[in-house]
Amino acid sequence: MKLSIKIITFSAIALCCTHQIKAQKQLHNYVDPMIGSEGVGRVFIGPSCPYGMVKPSPDCTVSPNSGWLPLPKEVTGFSQVHVSGTGGGPKYGNIQIMPFSGALDKIDQTSHRAEENVKLGYYETVFKENQIKTEITTAEKAAFYRITYPKNASKELKIDPGFFLGEEAIPDGREAQQFVGSQIEIVSDTEVRGYSRIRGGWNNGRAYTVYFWVVFDQPMTKYVTFKDGKFYNNQPAQFDSGKKTAALFSFGNDGKQELNIKIGISFLSELKAKNNIEVEIPHWNFSTVLASVENKWEQLLSRITLSAETSEDYKKMFYTGLYHTMIMPVDRTGENPLWTNDEPYYDDFYCIWDTFRSSSPLITLIDSKRQVEIVNAMLNIYKREGYLPEGRSGNDNGRTQGGANASVVLADAFVKNLKGIDYEVALKAMLKDATVPPGGNEEKEGRGGLTEYLKLGYLPYGIDRAGNRTIDYSYNDYNIATVAKGLNHTDLYNQYIKQADNWQNLWRPDYTNNGSTGFIMPKDASGNWLDEVVFGESKIQKPTFKYTPVIIESPWYVCHWCVFFYEGNSWEYSLSIPHDVPELVLKSGGETAFKNRLDTFFDTKLYNVANEPSFLTPCLYHWIGKPYLSSDRIRTIIKENFNTSHEGLPGNDDSGAMSSWLAFHMMGLYPNAGQPYYLLNTPLIKETTLQLNEGKIFKISAKKMSDKNKYIKSALLNGKPYNKAWILHEDIAKGGELIFEMDSKPSAWGTTILPPTK
Amino acid sequence: MKLSIKIITFSAIALCCTHQIKAQKQLHNYVDPMIGSEGVGRVFIGPSCPYGMVKPSPDCTVSPNSGWLPLPKEVTGFSQVHVSGTGGGPKYGNIQIMPFSGALDKIDQTSHRAEENVKLGYYETVFKENQIKTEITTAEKAAFYRITYPKNASKELKIDPGFFLGEEAIPDGREAQQFVGSQIEIVSDTEVRGYSRIRGGWNNGRAYTVYFWVVFDQPMTKYVTFKDGKFYNNQPAQFDSGKKTAALFSFGNDGKQELNIKIGISFLSELKAKNNIEVEIPHWNFSTVLASVENKWEQLLSRITLSAETSEDYKKMFYTGLYHTMIMPVDRTGENPLWTNDEPYYDDFYCIWDTFRSSSPLITLIDSKRQVEIVNAMLNIYKREGYLPEGRSGNDNGRTQGGANASVVLADAFVKNLKGIDYEVALKAMLKDATVPPGGNEEKEGRGGLTEYLKLGYLPYGIDRAGNRTIDYSYNDYNIATVAKGLNHTDLYNQYIKQADNWQNLWRPDYTNNGSTGFIMPKDASGNWLDEVVFGESKIQKPTFKYTPVIIESPWYVCHWCVFFYEGNSWEYSLSIPHDVPELVLKSGGETAFKNRLDTFFDTKLYNVANEPSFLTPCLYHWIGKPYLSSDRIRTIIKENFNTSHEGLPGNDDSGAMSSWLAFHMMGLYPNAGQPYYLLNTPLIKETTLQLNEGKIFKISAKKMSDKNKYIKSALLNGKPYNKAWILHEDIAKGGELIFEMDSKPSAWGTTILPPTK
Incomplete structure (x- = not known):
């Protein structure tokens, strides 16, 4: 035997x-x-x-x-x-x-x-x-x-x-x-x-x-x-x-x-x-x-090819990244037991809170027709069931963790000009989330705590996940503004672009922690900042615990879903304002203070690589004109956390969220989902070739790149000097070539024309 | 051939x-x-x-x-x-x-x-x-x-x-x-x-x-x-x-x-x-x-037997009435595809808005064990799906027309002391309806417009069915108060017994129509009474139509579900306050004015026999000490509207709602669902014998009753003089005999001790 x-x-x-x-x-x-x-x-x-x-x-x-x-x-x-x-x-x-x-x-x-x-x-x-x-x-x-x-x-x-x-x-x-x-x-x-x-x-x-x-x-x-x-x-x-x-x-x-x-x-x-x-x-x-x-x-997989000299390990990490991104959501077209099934039907959005940042944009880049199907499946769910999906699985819409993040996916499709989607319906679907409280089970769909959010401009402490929901909803409001503007609904645009500032209502400007000032902090319904927050209910006693920006895990007696910030702390979420980084820089005390804040965040391990809300944070140096620092952080994060081993992912992959983050950065691109551009960083791969729609090809190459030559000295887009550390999706989609000239030290490249903002 | x-x-x-x-x-x-x-x-x-x-x-x-x-x-x-x-x-x-x-x-x-x-x-x-x-x-x-x-x-x-x-x-x-x-x-x-x-x-x-x-x-x-x-x-x-x-x-x-x-x-x-x-x-x-x-x-059917001399037509009308009452809801125990099925499971509550008044109480009287199963099935639906059913059919909870009427069914079971029900869970289920807006699809379950109801104490005009929902919710609040009191939740009782007065917030005291004063009328969110109500939406124009208490059908351009009163007018609904008739009498200008109001209602065909909200109205003379007028009205209504023909029901039977109304009145009983008593009227049947639980028997007989002798002169309950025109459920449930002595003219019987109230 x-x-x-x-x-x-x-x-x-x-x-x-x-x-x-x-x-x-x-x-x-x-x-x-x-x-x-x-x-x-x-x-x-x-x-x-x-x-x-x-x-x-x-x-x-x-x-x-x-x-x-x-x-x-x-x-x-x-x-x-x-x-x-x-x-x-x-x-x-x-x-x-x-x-x-x-x-x-x-x-x-x-x-x-x-x-x-x-x-x-x-x-x-x-x-x-x-x-x-x-x-x-x-x-x-x-x-x-x-x-x-x-x-x-x-x-x-x-x-x-x-x-x-x-x-x-x-x-x-x-x-x-x-x-x-x-x-x-x-x-x-x-x-x-x-x-x-x-x-x-x-x-x-x-x-x-x-x-x-x-x-x-x-x-x-x-x-x-x-x-x-x-x-x-x-x-x-x-x-x-x-x-x-x-x-x-x-x-x-x-x-x-x-x-x-x-x-x-x-x-x-x-x-x-x-x-x-x-x-x-x-x-x-x-x-x-x-x-x-x-x-x-x-x-x-062959929609993206890497230069021949790419190491086996990098090829494994990259293609496995693409693979993990396309395992879910699941194509169940023709298998929908809820309504007639001649429309695209996808299930196992598990969950969009995780996947909107990098998985969806990567599918859009590799296979935009698939992304159109997925978006239309989401809209069909809205049309038949009343709300867009969030944590949909087993043919049921729930569950939400923070935002109504389907809004980001819809706005991302809109700004990247995906064809074959009824964006007026998409706008209606987003507005449903933004205007009609989900009621009953507030965790199932839409925006829990919407009533208070609309009344106060923020979620007061006491409502589950008040902190991250306020931030996410303000981003979702920005997504609505984006689509409304594009469809010429000026009144809606004006309303929602204003609401997109709601995250500022929880910004406590004078609060200092670990050398940085200004944090998203708990506030009660009357507008008072809370240093001590209550937990549980009792008629006689009001037990409290001290809330600070570094608290990640609440005390054991606070339920996991009832905390102020879901799966994270104020340090992380106070850097997670993807639609208005310039305002965030200002509120943090200006460029130098913001650089120090980012350095503290990464150097003192406040950064949690496993957590999706911090996916964009390593790129924030771009907004203070220091894209080379973003590249440094990204390279370090990847080297320290990602590899080809069985433990080669530093967090729950969450339907390819981690994997797509990695794949983007290996190419030197990173999307800001819901916005029409990618941030540019030093790639890990010398030459990446994207096969796009209609036979278009876009190539990214990093000349003279080595372990030493890890900084972008200059760039050419289709043969012309390109001095922005970001690129519009449309510039990639129409095909072309982006060539980086690499050097051993940081340069002035990409430091002057900052990425777009609200 | x-x-x-x-x-x-x-x-x-x-x-x-x-x-x-x-x-x-x-x-x-x-x-x-x-x-x-x-x-x-x-x-x-x-x-x-x-x-x-x-x-x-x-x-x-x-x-x-x-x-x-x-x-x-x-x-x-x-x-x-x-x-x-x-x-x-x-x-x-x-x-x-x-x-x-x-x-x-x-x-x-x-x-x-x-x-x-x-x-x-x-x-x-x-x-x-x-x-x-x-x-x-x-x-x-x-x-x-x-x-x-x-x-x-x-x-x-x-x-x-x-x-x-x-x-x-x-x-x-x-x-x-x-x-x-x-x-x-x-x-x-x-x-x-x-x-x-x-x-x-x-x-x-x-x-x-x-x-x-x-x-x-x-x-x-x-x-x-x-x-x-x-x-x-x-x-x-x-x-x-x-x-x-x-x-x-x-x-x-x-x-x-x-x-x-x-x-x-x-x-x-x-x-x-x-x-x-x-x-x-x-x-x-x-x-x-x-x-x-x-x-x-x-x-x-043999739980209720009628005296031998009862006419064939009356027997047909009565037993067909019982039959129609017990066709639905449908026993689907062991056939529930939504959760494990070792609990009672009933579907086709279609809908409780129709059935709570008479169908449920009749099942309780004939077959209380069945009613316990039905109530427990409702509570299981709440436990597994978050809300009590209303218009549940095809294993789905929706749709609501007015109140969250399962509350009445639960309160009715409670006051009638049905055993084998966890009334603490029942109270929680009722409170869910009363405190958590259903959101999304406000027609599906719970209380649509709850936010405004809680804030203003009424639903302002503009919210669908604002009038009848305000009335129904205030009754549902009374149901909660009833159960809370019985379970010694004093704080809850105090809160909800107060909310039970909310119908008064839409009572427009000085409004006169057809000789009566005081009506439930539309009010806006700022507290202004509305004579003209808007319909539709337009930025420039505000089209309106005149609202009066006799309007039944809104103009064609107002959607059927968006009206102020669902399937009825203010005349009907302003008499539909089952928990506080004495206050209604007062607000209507006292006993004489109230009598005139009722007379106008019935004599000028404002009364709609087909509509459940008016089911109790013919009995309202009881509360002004004139039960014989109730009996007169009931007898006339039955003779004019009910018979053994194919068209023998005057409205949609609605799962036995019409049929059970008839069956109750033929026995001389009528329940006020959610309250522990039946109103007593002249029966149509000389002798009715109810087989109750544990071999108990309750017999109602009307001695000397004839077409001429249609008034109750006096009554004996278990041999003792009984001078109330109402009887507690517990007095029936424990068995016994109620004998009416009939006469050709109204008497003082039942005129002094009025039926219980809030």
């Missing part, structure tokens, strides 16, 4: 090496789905098509967000739906299967991995206990499993639609997924159908249903079905009675060692799941499916 | 007569489902178990609310889900079947009825064109069809899950049901499965899915399936691709003329629908199913 493990391991390595050689030609081979899989990254490691609906992957216990955990953690099975990079309570983990050998008498078939091999579109593991090898590849809506059992071992399989991630003992625990129902039905000796219906999870969503259809390449010889703790020998179906169902199958131990399985899923019906298999995988060839998913990614 | 029609007609009449004779023993034979079927009543006429989930019935075109319309209107088929007595856009009409004879080549098999025979649990019709007889009976979740084809005719059947009621050319038309998806699958030569997924309808609800399983008693010989306008010969399944699907079946023309069909439905799955058939109808005996539904109703 031990010998056979080694043989499998060796052949796996051999296979690996073959691919390694090929990899030099094919970009998808630079993708390493394991980057960011361990530590805090939480990326999905299984095979997935771009924006793919089915996401098969191992589940290690019921708690991890992506399903996967590193060896030696046990595996309970392989389920078909997952998300990537998320925090909070897990979502999905539906329709689990698990191969095993032995009697059909227990539902738990947990095993341990002896090894694991992961590449784009492909997953492989061998179990320690039984030497069963599982290989997985996938199409858009149907997954393909190739199970290889040891010689003479009997071939058994579990299908468990009762399983899901994040089950908790307390059935209504906040953010915990909850079982609603499941069903399983043996259709023939090669087919099984059924579904899993689950509610809750991180976004506290309504029930969603994942239907499945399974086809085997050989007839089963025996089965037992399972419901609510009991096995049944002669019942080929277990109907939904609100109890967990499953089935165990035997395929005997005669004949070939391989069992091939196709699993189609659907959010409409089992027959649609079957149709998804028939349309996508009308054969039994594992390699064909694998080649197809590789090819889909190759088409997308 | 004509001859055979006559024969069928004769035998149907013969059958009828047989039942007629038997009817003198069995109460369910007094139920005539056709009462209220024509004109405005809109009751469901097909067979249904009490609170039954499946409601099979013919559909006459796609527009009628109950599906049915009188002959000679054509029938498109028989669908399995309907509602009873509703107005607005139709809901349901799912899983339609239609027998026919002929080629399997067209989806439209519309036919005309030659005759129709309807009784409790049974429906029968014969089609003119093809002499096919369709008989229907039903269990809780599975319907049974017996189709008899003419001799030698070929037996064909359509199953059409693409059909639904209320389809409109504009797919997103307000209140129009919208197609989402459907599926059909031939399982074997005797079984078909599939589903229909529809959204919208009157309550603008999210998508709901009705799954079905059909079993035939004989094998089909041929079939074609259908999708999106095309027929398919060799495809036994049509999966859901967002297009309408159906199938046509032939059972040949050999063998017997009868085709028996069982249709199980489920809101969970097709297998659950199949299980529903297996559990409920494990045989092929039509009569057994019919006997079972008759028996279920008999058990319930």
Whole structure:
């Protein structure tokens, strides 16, 4: 037995090496789905098509967000739906299967991995206990499993639609997924159908249903079905009675060692799941499916090519970054159970609070047609359900953390002139968020605390997340102003451009901390600044704790969602005013004070690389005419925090948020989402070529760049001197070439014409 | 051919007569489902178990609310889900079947009825064109069809899950049901499965899915399936691709003329629908199913027995009234697709605005255990979805017309001491409505306009339905005060008992109309009374129209939902203050003025018998010490508006609202929902015996009552003189006997101790 493990391991390595050689030609081979899989990254490691609906992957216990955990953690099975990079309570983990050998008498078939091999579109593991090898590849809506059992071992399989991630003992625990129902039905000796219906999870969503259809390449010889703790020998179906169902199958131990399985899923019906298999995988060839998913990614990844001398590590980091950005949201067009489905439908915006800054802009840059579809899907959700999505997952709109950030995505599409979007509808959708309080569950959609925000111009302390919501809403107001202006709605523009200053209402000008003055601080409804903030409720006592700009975590007795700043402190959020950095500089005491403030922020570790609200902050030196300092910070941040290891992402990847931040900066670009330009920095890659729409090409190159020559001395745009440390999207979109001349010391380049502002 | 029609007609009449004779023993034979079927009543006429989930019935075109319309209107088929007595856009009409004879080549098999025979649990019709007889009976979740084809005719059947009621050319038309998806699958030569997924309808609800399983008693010989306008010969399944699907079946023309069909439905799955058939109808005996539904109703109807001499017409009106009251809400326990289903789950509260006054109290009186289940289902909806239901249908909470009327139902359960309800949770649920604006879609749940109501104490003109919402909310506040007081939450009681006076904020004391002074009238946010009210929006013009207390219909250019008073005028609503009639009497100028006001109201036809907000008004004479005038009014209203004809209900029955109003008054009782007493009036029935919980019996009898002797002279409760024209629920619930001594002229009885008040 031990010998056979080694043989499998060796052949796996051999296979690996073959691919390694090929990899030099094919970009998808630079993708390493394991980057960011361990530590805090939480990326999905299984095979997935771009924006793919089915996401098969191992589940290690019921708690991890992506399903996967590193060896030696046990595996309970392989389920078909997952998300990537998320925090909070897990979502999905539906329709689990698990191969095993032995009697059909227990539902738990947990095993341990002896090894694991992961590449784009492909997953492989061998179990320690039984030497069963599982290989997985996938199409858009149907997954393909190739199970290889040891010689003479009997071939058994579990299908468990009762399983899901994040089950908790307390059935209504906040953010915990909850079982609603499941069903399983043996259709023939090669087919099984059924579904899993689950509610809750991180976004506290309504029930969603994942239907499945399974086809085997050989007839089963025996089965037992399972419901609510009991096995049944002669019942080929277990109907939904609100109890967990499953089935165990035997395929005997005669004949070939391989069992091939196709699993189609659907959010409409089992027959649609079957149709998804028939349309996508009308054969039994594992390699064909694998080649197809590789090819889909190759088409997308090749929209950006890097110069030949780029290091393997940089290529891996970059293409894996692009890959992670395009795993979610998920294309569910034709799979919408809520309204007729001839419109684009996307789910798993998880969540826009994370992705609006860099993921959406990167998709816009690589594949603007896709971004148009995604935006139209968002507008359709608004039209049918009344509000734009924020943390939408499982076909349900909630949950909000701060702003109504779909506004930024819409404004970004508008300023980048994406065609095929009804921007009058987009404006209406944004105005709905800005004018109609979401009520009831204020965390679900729209702007919680809107009434107070409109009345006072800020959210008073006591309303959950008053600090960051005030900031985010003022940015969302700016987004509305942007679109209103572009559509010639002057009255609306005037109103919202004024509201865009609302962040200033929480700016406490005289407050000093760590050498800097002026911070976004808690204020009560009467306008009083609060040094001590209350927590909890009591008629007699008013317990308080001291609030300062460096407080990140509130005391344990304050709920995570009730704090003044969500997942951050005042130092971070007081630098997060993407639409009016010049005013922020002024309020901070001018250029020198602002430089000191930024230096303090980065040098004394107040900066949190893992947190999206600080994504733009390293670039803020641009607004005081020191873009080389931005480049220095970015290079340091990347070197210290990003690499090609399993722990190569410094925070939850959050549907590619971290990854897209990295990919942008490696090219020397960084978007200010909702605004029509990119900031320019020293790239990490000498030459990047973007394939844009209509055959347009835009090339960025850094001549003479080296570890020493890390500063931009001068630049040429299409052969003409270019002295701005930022570039309009339209200048990239129309194609051309941007050449940086690099030098060993900072220069005057980009220091005089500051980036655009409100 | 004509001859055979006559024969069928004769035998149907013969059958009828047989039942007629038997009817003198069995109460369910007094139920005539056709009462209220024509004109405005809109009751469901097909067979249904009490609170039954499946409601099979013919559909006459796609527009009628109950599906049915009188002959000679054509029938498109028989669908399995309907509602009873509703107005607005139709809901349901799912899983339609239609027998026919002929080629399997067209989806439209519309036919005309030659005759129709309807009784409790049974429906029968014969089609003119093809002499096919369709008989229907039903269990809780599975319907049974017996189709008899003419001799030698070929037996064909359509199953059409693409059909639904209320389809409109504009797919997103307000209140129009919208197609989402459907599926059909031939399982074997005797079984078909599939589903229909529809959204919208009157309550603008999210998508709901009705799954079905059909079993035939004989094998089909041929079939074609259908999708999106095309027929398919060799495809036994049509999966859901967002297009309408159906199938046509032939059972040949050999063998017997009868085709028996069982249709199980489920809101969970097709297998659950199949299980529903297996559990409920494990045989092929039509009569057994019919006997079972008759028996279920008999058990319930026999909770109230009437004295033997009661006229046939009165028996019909009374028992049909009870029957209509218990058709909805629908018991969907075990059929909830939204959360685990081991709790009671009811749907089709359609809507509580209509039913809280009389339907709920009647169920409480007849079958308090059922009411406890319904209340707990409402509380579960609050716990899982955040708000209590109002116009819930298709598993979605919306829509509100006025108050958050679930509060009245909860308060009614509380004051009537129903056991097995967590009233602390009930109070929380009511407080949610009273404190958290529903936001987004203000029509969906909770209290729309709450922010203004809390700020101003009334809804200013300009907010939809400002008048009736102000009144309803103040009553809901009284409901909260009631429960808070009972649970010893003194602070809450003090707050809400004060808010219960908010209706007074819209009382315009000096306003005179038709000889009466003081009306609920529109007021703006600054506190100014409005004689002219604006409509529409324009920057330059402010178009207005004159508002007076007699305006029922606003001008055509004002939307139906935007008016000041929903479905009524100020005359009606200014008399609809159920918690503080004494204050209303005072504000109206004292007892004489109030009497004149009531007289004007009834005598000049300002009273609208069809409208629920005036349900209590005929009893208001009680509060000025003239209960005999109440009795006079009630007797006149019933005689003029209610009878045993197809047009025997004067308004939309609204899930039994009209019917229960009648049934209560026939017994001499009328509840003031949310308060612990019934008003006493001259009954229409000489002796009514109520079978209550724990074997308790309460008997109401009117000695010497005749057309002449229509006034109560005196009363004895359990042998002791009883001089109040009202009785506490607890005095009925503990059992006993109330005897009225009748006389030909009004007496002093009941004139001194007025009914309880706030």
